[in-house]
Amino acid sequence: MDSPQTTRVPKVFLVRTEIDLLLADLTEGDPVPSERDLATRFGVARETVRQALRELLVEGRIRRQGRGTVISRPKLTQPLSLRSYTEGAISLGRTPGRILVAWEDVAADAATATDLEVELGTEVMHLERVLLADGERVGLESTYLPLHRFATLRGTYDPTTSLYAAIRATGVELAGARERIETVLAAPREAGLLECTTALPMLLLHRRSVDADGAPIERVRSLYRGDRVAFEARLSPEPA
Known part of the structure; x- marks a missing residue:
């Protein structure tokens, strides 16, 4: 069993943290970078980015608009x-x-x-x-x-x-x-x-x-x- 010092943080958590920082500089209606762009930026698989974006969709931070994704207004x-x-x-x-x-x-x-x-x-x-x-x-x-x-x-x-x-x-x-x-x-x-x-x-x-x-x-x-x-x-x- 891993000790607290050796436990690895899941990639999706790290990516989600980075995306949160990115969204902090955007306002309602601003486009969110695509899955491909985010995967390239963070050096991870697109599925990892997709999972982080799904969490943000459920939380209402972002929303689908056409074929893209934009920042939502507050709940x-x-x-x-x-x-x-x-x-x-x-x-x-x-x-x-x-x-x-x-x-x-x-x-x-x-x-x-x-x-x-x-x-x-x-x-x-x-x-x-x-x-x-x-x-x-x-x-x-x-x-x-x-x-x-x-x-x-x-x-x-x-x-x-x-x-x-x-x-x-x-x-x-x-x-x-x-x-x-x-x-x-x-x-x-x-x-x-x-x-x-x-x-x-x-x-x-x-x-x-x-x-x-x-x-x-x-x-x-x-x-x-x-x-x-x-x-x-x-x-x-x-x-x-």
Whole structure:
């Protein structure tokens, strides 16, 4: 077994370090040298460079553009809060948008019925939308609402705008939510809607929101591209 003094650092790590230094001098939209150029510069195989670039793609540092690669803009960092996606994006200087995929009434499955506190099979409103930031597809949001509470949205709501603003306009205020985050890979349909590959890591959020009386408002499944979106939370000490 190698001692700490003799352990060799993997080539891909050394190449990644050199590429990081190279990217530090570039700005958003600048072209990244090709795999061949980087392999020649660092004296390594193209596969070693390819692996380092794959890591940078997943991290969102670079992105494909045409047949080349360029520097990406920083990730959209969303706060974990009761703010809507629209509010969060605007606060970061980004332009939010949405593409409607589906808006329909569906029978509640077991998980949806439990979260919305309705009988199994009860019709609920389902809204599925692609989330945009500056015109780029960054997420896929699937929302379920109790139909008996929000049926009027059918005639008043523009699905390309903030749903939370529309809910508040009905007189309902979001008072709390439970949210879980995990990492997954996108299914082929989801990858197609988000214009990425199924190999790209995703951030999956499950949220259940309630009003001041504890009555359920929504059940949401949100899938975000790991190379385009990050989340942060403000933490404080718990009382002793």
